[in-house]
Amino acid sequence: MTQTTLQLTQSKDVKFGTSGVRGLVSDLTDEVVYGFAYAFLTAVVDKPSTVVLGHDLRDSSPSIASACAKAAEDLGVDVDYVGALPTPAIAYYAGVSGFPAIVVTGSHIPFDRNGIKFYTASGEITKADEQAINHAPVTLPARLSTELPLANTAAYDAYCQRYVDCYAGCLDGRTVAIYQHSSVGRDLFADLFQRLGASVLALGRTDQFVPIDTEAVSREDHERAKVWASEYDFDVLFSTDGDADRPLIGDAKGQWLRGDRLGVLCAKALGADAVVTPVSSNSVVSESGAFDRVERTKIGSPYVIEGMQALTSGYQSVVGYEANGGFLTASAIKIDGKDLAPLATRDAVLPLLAVMRECREKACSVADLDAQLPAIFTASDRVKGVVPERGQAFIDLMARLPFELAETLSLGELIATDLTDGCRLTFEDNVIVHFRQSGNAPELRCYSEARSVERAAEVNAQALAFAVGQL
Structure with a gap:
């Protein structure tokens, strides 16, 4: 019987989110x-000769990858299996090899969920490609999985060499502490940073999957970083989410940098136009005055990529x-x-290396570099268990009647309302409250912005409490 993926998922919690397919395991x-x-x-890459396949460290990921491999096998497509690796490493290797790629990962979402990301040889698939996948005819065979082969190390090597070629010695004399948890890149990072001259301190490794969200760092991880800073002497603290495409970078005192400030620091260090x-x-990206052009998009890497391509x-x-950094x-x-x-595609390593190279050139610390940016700070958190219909109804209410929130x-x-993605409300004294329904999980996100860390956190907590009361 022939069905589309939409028909296959009709009664299931599986769909495309901001970046790839997501759903309950x-x-x-x-x-x-x-x-x-x-x-x-x-429907997207038209039966290529080879597809690159890899995954993260979630328990469910290898079995999902085996079903992907079986689909390729049935189509006569060779599988270049690269094992458990960072998503950007797999995407980079696929691009330089001229092949499409499939990456099994749930990124930062809860352990009971997982996902799949798709790449053509030129990069992430588009929203149009997602629709093509949703409506493509599929005939299911009797057997739906196959044994995965031994992993090819070429993707690991290519990704590391990308940075060794350009950043050799940039970490000389530096101590990089790596919060390893269950990040798929934990061993690669240690190897790469040592090749670039760093002394590496491995912390917090666990075989139990930890859903690190670099946009909403947990209270436990804030405290953990400060404890490590008091116990160890390091120049920078580095971590990522589960599939290692979103960085989490802390200074020598264990203070995590917000990903959107880190992005500005990285862009400045690279001399971006x-x-x-x-x-x-x-x-801060606009107020810094560092760039000739700043373009804002909907949330999700496909929109960022589309925006970048339009400017090249x-x-x-x-x-x-x-x-998220x-x-x-x-x-x-x-x-x-x-x-x-x-x-x-999202990468976690480049921001660290660009920032640390900048620190070396300016003879300053990570904290010093961050302090050079305008004093604009963001706090973010979420209300879990909010289904899209409820979340969107609340967002629509905020767009129509924001005055109760303000009062x-x-x-x-x-001052202004921006409906590019969710509802972003700007009030006097540069205070911003932005509500948005997550595309990856059933949760309502809230981003708040203010001129101090404390005020941003206060507004965020109050805005979330207000949302809970309305929901």
């Missing part, structure tokens, strides 16, 4: 996974970043006379 059955992989390999970032990112003909150096490059970047090839939180005059 219990709903990501072999039939559903096979269907998505088959549809991608027929044009920057593309979602509407949820901190306004007019600007020499075009980059992008998301509020994931950094993308649409242009080749000159680093000490060498070209860092474009990588138009309850004593925010003063409403």
